[in-house]
Amino acid sequence: MRDQDQAERTGEAIGSVETDRARAERLKEIVAEHGWPTSELVGADGASAAWLIAQHADHDVAFQQHALELMREAAADGLADATEVAYLEDRVAVNEGRPQTYGTQIRCEQGGPVPSTPIADEANVEERRAAAGLEPLEDYYATMREICAAEGEPA
Secondary structure, three states: OHHHHHHHHHOOOOOOOOOHHHHHHHHHHHHHHHOOOOHHHHHHHHHHHHHHHHHOOOOOHHHHHHHHHHHHHHHHOOOOOHHHHHHHHHHHHHHOOOOEOOOOOEEEEOOEEEEOOOEOOHHHHHHHHHHOOOOOHHHHHHHHHHHHHHOOOOO
């Protein structure tokens, strides 16, 4: 499912195309039957794939919130990636129209990357990012400027 998710985002999807909605529905079934797909249960790659599917389930913010709660518990036990939890936390906040915590959710505009919603307590964002294992915001934005430029948005 992760490979199909990424193929759709890069325009490389061919053949039968599953949608974010279909992948999220399948992940819900997996979670209902087995709990959150932790690294202990499905390996690091499988756990990362589950996060990616939840991350892209923007059509179902309630499910994203549920996944976030389960991922927080798993991360506390060392069975989920803290950076992925941070990305999902910001994604849920943006989808709910709230300020984000880590500044991971951006959009490309004429001037390059800008936060999709404001960053809460921006003065301490670097400490939060470091605690979650994220690179400094300046470095992240440098990478995002390149992505924005490649998408045709001047940086």
